[in-house]
Amino acid sequence: QSALTQPPSASGSPGQSVTISCTGTGSYKYVSWYQQNPGKAPKLMIYEVTKRPSGVPDRFSGSKSGNRASLTVSGLQADDEADYYCSAYAGGNNLYYVFGTGTKVTVL
């Protein structure tokens, strides 16, 4: 149950795209992504690798290939600046969740 690996930081200018990687997800079927603003609780942005909850803009998209999941934020906006965490879920009798190390996204 090792933590998933994310780059510590990523950045982009308004209107650009930024992609955050999450390594270590190869054996997991379900990957989700969370946005966390300072002093606030995390907010679910992507679940089951590619799905968006109601209310999350379609500028946020998720994907997974092999051992790496990714979150892409297109058309960067100032309020996208936040910490982002991936999470993977292993179901069954030995159910557990593991989180990534977190990525700080800066909008330049």
Added chain:
Amino acid sequence: QVTLKESGPAQLKPTQTLTLTCTFSGFSLSTTGMCVSWIRQPPGKALEWLARIDWDDDKYYNTSLRTRLTISKDTSKNQVVLTMTNMDPVDTATYYCARVVTAQLDAFDFWGQGTMVAVSS
């Protein structure tokens, strides 16, 4: 409208037992598929999953903390309680509870605001 709110002591001394309560509304833990998890976050660090309790009273724990954790529910009060024994300064963190709707959205879709717990002598 789904809401969750954590409550518990703000400070503890080493070796004491932490008891946290998650009081929720907008769903019932007697409904098939409903679950509540506890997650913590030390200051400036990443999130860490602690435990989950399901509608059918199944319980799951972080294996590295399993011997210290107990999760329980009171369906009539819409509450989930987490106890963690033998607290240490490294357990200083913000503790969150969050909902999971398993087999529909296997992720934490609603979170409480979190409660900060500091462990110090």
